[in-house]
Amino acid sequence: MAIQTRSLSREFGTVRAVDRISFALAPGQVLALVGPNGAGKTTLLKLLLGLIAPTEGEATVLGEPCFPPAAATAARIASVLDTCEPPRAARIRDLLDLKAGATSGFDRQRATALMQQRQLDVKTTWHALSKGQQRWVLGAVALASNADLLVMDEPADGLDPSARRQLYGLIREEVNQWDTTVVITSHILTDVERMADEVAIIKHGHVLLHASIEDLREQIREVELSERLSPDELPKDIELLGQKTVGDTQLAWIRRHGGSTEETLPGELRRRTVSLEEVYLALTEHQDKRAEILGETPCR
Amino acid sequence: MHIHLNHHSGEPIYRQIIEAVKFRIASGELSEGTRLPSIRELAGELQINMRTVAKAYQVLDRSGLVVMQQGRGVFVTSPQAVLPVRQRRAALLEHARRLLAEATRMGASSDEVIEIMKSATEEMWGRADG
Amino acid sequence: MSLNWRLLRWQSRDVRLITLVGLPVALIYTLCTSEPFGLNVETAGWVWLFVLIHSVLITWRLGRTRNRTFGFLYTQGYTRNALWGHTMLASAASVLAVWLPSAFVIWLGLRSSYQDMLGNCWFPLMGPTEWSYPFWWLLLYAMLLPALHYAWIRYAQPTWGLLSGALLAVGLVVAIMSIWNSVRVLELPEVARWLILGGLATTSISLLIGGWRLHGRLEVMS
Numbered sequence: 237m238a239i240q241t242r243s244l245s246r247e248f249g250t251v252r253a254v255d256r257i258s259f260a261l262a263p264g265q266v267l268a269l270v271g272p273n274g275a276g277k278t279t280l281l282k283l284l285l286g287l288i289a290p291t292e293g294e295a296t297v298l299g300e301p302c303f304p305p306a307a308a309t310a311a312r313i314a315s316v317l318d319t320c321e322p323p324r325a326a327r328i329r330d331l332l333d334l335k336a337g338a339t340s341g342f343d344r345q346r347a348t349a350l351m352q353q354r355q356l357d358v359k360t361t362w363h364a365l366s367k368g369q370q371r372w373v374l375g376a377v378a379l380a381s382n383a384d385l386l387v388m389d390e391p392a393d394g395l396d397p398s399a400r401r402q403l404y405g406l407i408r409e410e411v412n413q414w415d416t417t418v419v420i421t422s423h424i425l426t427d428v429e430r431m432a433d434e435v436a437i438i439k440h441g442h443v444l445l446h447a448s449i450e451d452l453r454e455q456i457r458e459v460e461l462s463e464r465l466s467p468d469e470l471p472k473d474i475e476l477l478g479q480k481t482v483g484d485t486q487l488a489w490i491r492r493h494g495g496s497t498e499e500t501l502p503g504e505l506r507r508r509t510v511s512l513e514e515v516y517l518a519l520t521e522h523q524d525k526r527a528e529i530l531g532e533t534p535c536r
Numbered sequence: 537m538h539i540h541l542n543h544h545s546g547e548p549i550y551r552q553i554i555e556a557v558k559f560r561i562a563s564g565e566l567s568e569g570t571r572l573p574s575i576r577e578l579a580g581e582l583q584i585n586m587r588t589v590a591k592a593y594q595v596l597d598r599s600g601l602v603v604m605q606q607g608r609g610v611f612v613t614s615p616q617a618v619l620p621v622r623q624r625r626a627a628l629l630e631h632a633r634r635l636l637a638e639a640t641r642m643g644a645s646s647d648e649v650i651e652i653m654k655s656a657t658e659e660m661w662g663r664a665d666g
Numbered sequence: 667m668s669l670n671w672r673l674l675r676w677q678s679r680d681v682r683l684i685t686l687v688g689l690p691v692a693l694i695y696t697l698c699t700s701e702p703f704g705l706n707v708e709t710a711g712w713v714w715l716f717v718l719i720h721s722v723l724i725t726w727r728l729g730r731t732r733n734r735t736f737g738f739l740y741t742q743g744y745t746r747n748a749l750w751g752h753t754m755l756a757s758a759a760s761v762l763a764v765w766l767p768s769a770f771v772i773w774l775g776l777r778s779s780y781q782d783m784l785g786n787c788w789f790p791l792m793g794p795t796e797w798s799y800p801f802w803w804l805l806l807y808a809m810l811l812p813a814l815h816y817a818w819i820r821y822a823q824p825t826w827g828l829l830s831g832a833l834l835a836v837g838l839v840v841a842i843m844s845i846w847n848s849v850r851v852l853e854l855p856e857v858a859r860w861l862i863l864g865g866l867a868t869t870s871i872s873l874l875i876g877g878w879r880l881h882g883r884l885e886v887m888s
Contacts, residue, residue, distance in 0.1 A: 266585070285741060287886040289824035304883045307745040319888050320737035323679065330676070337672030338743035381743065408583045412576065430543040433585050450588060453548040507637075509546025 238263040238385060238417035239284060243293035245441075246279055253279040255441035256293065261434070263384075264415035266407065268428040270516060271438035277421045278318065280438070281387055284419065285315055298384055311339035314383035316374040316391050324363040328356060328373055335377050347380035350406075354399065367394035375403050379410060386410070388420045392427060404431040425513040435512065437519050444519045449512065456515055457497045457507040461486035478518030489518045537573050541582060549584055553592035561601060561612060563660050572602060572610040667751040673744060677756035680727040680735075688720050688764040696768040697780050702792040703772075703799040713803055714843065720764060721810040724757050729818030737888030750881040754874075757815070761807050769800035806842075809866055812873040813838035819880045822887070838873075 239261040246254040253276045261267050269277045282288045284297055286305030297313065300306035322331055328351060336342045351358055354372050356365075365373065375391050386407070392400040408431065410416045422428050428435055429449060436446040447455075456477065470476060470490065474497070477489040489510060490497065497507075510518075539556040541549055560566040572578070575593060579586040593610055596602045604610050639649050695712065703713070730736050740749065771777050778793030817835030845862075854862070 287737065287740065289883065289885055305746055307747060310745045311743040314743065315741045317737060317741060319734060320741050321734045322738050323735045326679075333672045334676050334739075334742055337670050383743075405583050409580065412579050412586050426544055431583075433587075450548050450550060453546050456546070511544050511546050
């Protein structure tokens with residue numbers, strides 16, 4: 237496993253920003269963390285990067301404990317964080333110098349080529365760049381550093397659609413060619429659907445759902461509830477993710493674990509595939525309702 | 537091989553690939569013995585995970601539409617090698633049921649469905665037969 | 667840890683302005699002080715104030731763990747040891763750049779000649795007696811910097827109270843300054859002088875080692 241956490245938690249004062257998160261990520265997978273602002277995504281990334289210490293639980297990245305940060309993995313991890321940025325007066329080439337000093341794997345020519353693709357001169361200073369350009373520069377440096385793990389907090393923030401598409405393409409190339417593991421956060425669920433392999437939906441520091449996006453496409457359906465199918469009589473292996481009423485129809489999002497949902501549903505049942513965005517909304521907005529239905533204590 | 541993928545329809549990507557290959561075989565665009573792009577090539581072209589392509593090829597291989605030869609590539613097999621009649625009918629029936637469920641939901645009549653089936657059949661096979 | 671010029675250059679950027687301002691200030695002070703150094707506490711006092719301000723500024727610039735640029739440096743793939751080592755090197759480089767020119771002004775007799783030219787009656791007579799003073803200044807840096815660096819590293823520790831670091835810094839600085847200003851080191855017998863020197867060296871080295879160990883568990887809160 238490229239990443240493994242067990243009951244990983246972090247408190248700030250009385251607030252639990254990350255609350256007992258356990259998950260694993262295999263090498264060569266792209267994981268997208270999604271969730272509302274303040275859900276704990278960035279805190280989770282910082283824990284994985286060893287920038288902050290867990291208050292409980294543990295995490296390993298590339299086989300080494302995250303905290304205190306291990307010397308063996310320092311140069312094998314490249315990251316772009318929203319809360320970290322170079323000094324205003326630094327030039328792009330200073331950033332390249334700094335990265336080149338950290339790892340011999342850094343491909344300076346590739347980094348320079350990526351800058352030129354966006355008409356960026358390496359002599360430009362940081363504060364003269366637009367937000368999108370800054371993101372591009374950081375992303376390009378991370379991609380050119382031949383890391384085994386890429387951690388990117390909103391890497392496409394401020395990028396225009398073509399640059400965004402290009403960045404995702406570059407990340408995918410990196411993954412397919414070198415089995416690089418990638419963790420990103422994003423608010424743009426259509427981007428996540430396009431570029432990630434796995435998604436973790438986080439709210440209030442909890443992981444509400446972590447699954448392969450292909451599995452979700454196969455397993456989650458929106459069905460119309462009727463006397464033929466009521467929430468109490470769902471087959472055992474089917475989980476009710478959420479419910480809503482449109483007019484006088486009762487709609488439910490259901491998921492069958494470990495196989496295709498199509499195979500278990502009666503052929504006549506009206507069903508529809510759902511997008512990740514709908515899954516996300518079902519989980520984050522209808523969470524309390526779902527808890528009510530399932531008789532769980534709602535996660536605060 | 538250009539495949540248009542819809543990442544947002546909720547349909548698994550590997551199935552979209554399978555459908556696209558099946559469609560191309562059915563329409564004669566891919567003939568017997570044609571070499572499909574390698575897993576790496578197709579994953580690169582579509583900018584998706586190699587595992588997704590591998591899964592699609594495995595399913596196609598298992599259903600006998602293509603054959604994966606170690607070190608040589610993935611080739612389209614002859615259409616005769618496909619499912620036995622009984623199995624094929626069962627699979628088709630399942631698809632038809634789903635189509636009809638959807639048609640009922642939209643309020644379509646049976647005549648309309650049959651008419652659409654006819655025109656779609658002509659569109660796809662008309663060329664190959666004629 | 668091996669010397670990494672790229673990292674050293676990067677970290678030195680943070681203290682460049684301090685160095686560039688500190689250098690001429692130190693030079694002017696060294697050239698223009700009319701009384702011989704060490705003759706009385708008042709004139710020596712300005713040196714300790716200068717060294718204190720310089721050390722605090724270096725520490726502040728290099729230890730801003732809540733700053734975005736600090737977080738940036740700590741996510742560029744360097745090991746904690748490399749980062750810590752080059753923080754120390756960047757501090758030392760700033761000190762040397764400020765201190766060396768002033769030291770040479772004394773050692774080469776430039777100060778003496780300049781004061782003589784101005785008609786100062788102490789010079790050139792007292793010139794040669796001042797050769798050891800630059801070393802005392804350096805000693806003061808060697809005591810203050812490890813203490814201050816230790817304090818900011820401790821300040822940024824995961825679980826310890828934020829106050830402990832700040833209190834420690836103030837405490838150490840007050841202690842060092844009181845010893846420095848109350849004990850007329852030069853008037854003590856030689857044995858006592860070496861004992862004091864040994865004690866200070868042990869403290870500084872312990873603080874350096876302690877800082878290095880704590881730095882491995884530093885939290886970057888940017």
